[in-house]
Amino acid sequence: MIKTLLIANRGEIACRIIRTARRMGIRSIAVFSEADAKAQHVLMADAAWPIGGSRAAESYLRIDRILAAAKESGAEAIHPGYGFLSENADFAEACATAGIAFVGPPPAAIRAMGSKAESKRLMEAAGVPIVPGYHGEAQGEARLAEEAARIGFPVLIKASAGGGGKGMRPVLGAEDFPTQLAGARREAKAAFGDDRVLLERYLQRPRHVEVQVFADSHGNTIHLHTRDCSVQRRHQKVLEEAPAPDLPEALRTRLHEAAIAAARAVGYVSAGTVEFIVEGEDAFFMEMNTRLQVEHPVTEMVTGLDLVEWQLRIAAGERLPLGAAPAPHGHSVEVRLYAEDPARDFRPSTGPLRRFHLPSPAPDLRIESGVVEGDAITPYYDPMIAKLVAWGPDRQAALTRLSAALAECRIAGIASNLGFLARLAAHPAMLAAQLDTGFAGRHAAALQPPPGPAPRIALAAAALDALLPSAAASPNPWNRQDGWRLQGAGSQLLMLADGEAVHRLRLTASGAGWAGDLLLAGRRLADGALQVVLDGTAHRVPILRDGEAVQVMLPEGEWTLRWLDPYAPPGGEAAGAGRLSAPIPGRVVQVLVQPGESVTRGQVLAVLEAMKTELRITAPADGVVAHIGCAPGDSVEEGAELVTLAAAD
Missing domain, CATH: 3.30.700.40 (Glycoprotein, Type 4 Pilin)
Structure with missing residues (x-):
């Protein structure tokens, strides 16, 4: 069995892996960036090693520094968590070359499933149904437009090299295709270093259903039931549940069989997730995530298993602990608590957590977080700050427990999606399991109501x-405030x-x-x-x-x-109203106007990339561009001037 484990990740997943390792008697080694020097996973681990600057490219994505930390600390294995290097075949190969076990699948399986286009070709050959589309190597704009017309609008543009909603754009008509293609390519290049895309038929009311699979190096592969991850914002999951509700048993069985076939087709080992688009009784392979998923706790809650323990045992060469999936017990629902503002198109929020209170864990409530009150949410990483995972004997009970837990949460100092989640968990359509990937947009008026006047x-x-x-305050009489x-x-x-x-x-x-x-x-x-x-x-x-x-x-x-100030002179509020600044630190990816150009209210002036999100800087009113303070590629700090507008004549 592994005795010393290095966790090549941060935040709540690093904390979660450390807890399992401790229970198994495994010594844990954390790595950290400059921004995470006092992070919770660093404080929890048995030892911690610095690996570079605050940006992921300077630390958590540095294979050389992570391997150096592993060698110097005597780690026998590396767990990549999710995100960062978890689906990087070069990293898995580098671990093997260094004689360190990689807690995950073989590099060949990562490569096979890492390309959406290649994975779809493999799945088609294995008899797994795929969505009609274009997965070819020809990437010229004219060819892609031609293929989109052949498939028929609406179509979905997807980054070939990644997931998490990055580089994904639905296109309703041919006139929008060039603009959306350019945006998808730009986002894919920034996120994955690869701007290739594929095209698929855009299903109108699909559900996102996935199957947890596990395989060992002895040829054994099993499934651990389904999850529904349909509720999303910006194509990224917000609420997940297990088992997926209201699936015909014949379809559920087909999904289980297709997921196992997909894993076997690439010689898979360890934990993986096969994702499907489901519409009615039709199901199509979407992609395979060759790692542990953020939403794995809902599977653990209904099976009673520790999937991280399974990963560590399989990485040590052991067989799967079970030959078949245990029957699911009850129902579990998870929500992701993000530092973001739903009222501003889920714009990420940064700053100190001046107040951060979560309910106490219980047998029917699991809390996972990598921050505590007083910690700062930085612009360098994903804005998720916690996961709340509720269990109940049935779906209704699980949602009721989740609502009660959300009511206990208190967050101040940053914007969060807490109110959005509370309304989501109690929404009648959610209670009725009327799920599809357009849920959040369709019910936006109820989930994101305009703020009413303060009571x-x-x-x-x-x-x-x-x-x-x-x-x-001191008892000094000059401090009295009673009038x-x-x-x-x-x-x-x-x-x-x-x-x-x-x-x-x-x-x-x-x-x-x-x-x-x-x-x-x-x-x-x-x-x-x-x-x-x-x-x-x-x-x-x-x-x-x-x-x-x-x-x-x-x-x-x-x-x-x-x-x-009731005695302040009027007019101060208008100062600087035409100066548009960066809301958070980020990188400028586009400047869409020129000095002297007339613009209209709502027009996009520049695009800023920060915290895995593209933020559009728009004109607050009609005006004329007086000055541009940035250029594409610039890294800007919060408050930096991007564009200044003057009033239109």
């Missing part, structure tokens, strides 16, 4: 936070901005509280929340103050309000 209790909590002395005057009580004018709305609150000290626009009293609680007594009714309200912003967290939602 009175939110205004009251923000006001009370301003009126009460801070926990660190005391020598002759009669004085009133205070507070101004709060709630989006475009401005609330003016005049309050006067009265007894143990304040009266005026609100009848208010309360105190600070030991856990940092406020006890707010509004109109005689007490509420416990978690709150976070960050400069002039105050975040109020209520059961029905969260509101971020901003304090205004």
